Amino acid sequence: MNLMQKFLDRFSLYDLIIIALLAALGIATKSIIVPLAHIITGPFFIPSGAVAGGFYMMWLVLGFGITGRRxxxxxxxxxxxxLVIATGIVGSHGVISLLTYTMPGILADLGLFLIGHRVCCLPCSFLAGLLCNITGTIMVNLVYFRLPLIPLVLSLSIAALSGGLGGMLAFKILEQIRTFQNRDQNVSSNQ
Structure with missing residues (x-):
């Protein structure tokens, strides 16, 4: 427990609020986006999360970009x-959710740690989103779908593209946040 406390002590209250808000936004958008994506992916036997994941994994990348904390x-x-275990909303895999929802973040954090980046540029943001969505797609495939090789490769390819685009979107949002912060600082210093 002491190790977990040391880990959490690295985060400020502001960081923890951002983490909670973006986690909730991710779950809220997932429950809207996945059913819509299923309309497109269902006939091709591709899990809808592979396509929609880029959008709801974006929140993980955006969170790291805002806090800057590994x-x-x-x-x-x-x-x-x-959240999904406690509320029982769509997307809950029961207690396995601890694995299926946490592993994308672990792999993306590890990937950016290995290359020494912190959602600081478009390529690393693309990579973070890609790692999140591929990992999520693999985890859901292991738990539920167990797709044959060809649909699995197709699903992972779509997940990579969707996740990468979601990471890029997160970076573009982060650029806008930084622009507004700089503008506010300039206005405050001129007064």
Whole structure:
């Protein structure tokens, strides 16, 4: 428990609020986007999360970009898992949700750690989203679908593209947030 406390002590209250808000936004958007994506993916036997995941995994990447703290994507995934278990909303895999929701954050955090980036540029944001969505697609495939090789490769390819685009979208949103912050600082210093 002491190790977990040391890990959490690295995050400010502001960071934890951002993590909680983005986790909730991810779950809220997932429940809207996945059914819509299923209309397109259902006939092709592709899990709808592979396509829609880019949008709801975007929140993990955005969270890390805002806080700048390693482990943010893992925490967002963990909070999402707790939310779906506690509320029983669509997307809950029961207690397995702790694994299926947290692993994308773990792998993306690890990937960015290995390359020494922190959602600081478009390529690393693309990679973070890609890692999140591929990992999520693999986890759901292991738990539920167990797709044959060809549909699995197709599903993972779509997940990679969708996740990467979601990571890029997160980076573009982050650029806008930083632009507004800089503008506010300039206005405050001129007064």
């Amino acid at each position: 482990g943010t994507m893992t925490l967002i995934g963990l909070v999402q898992a707790i």
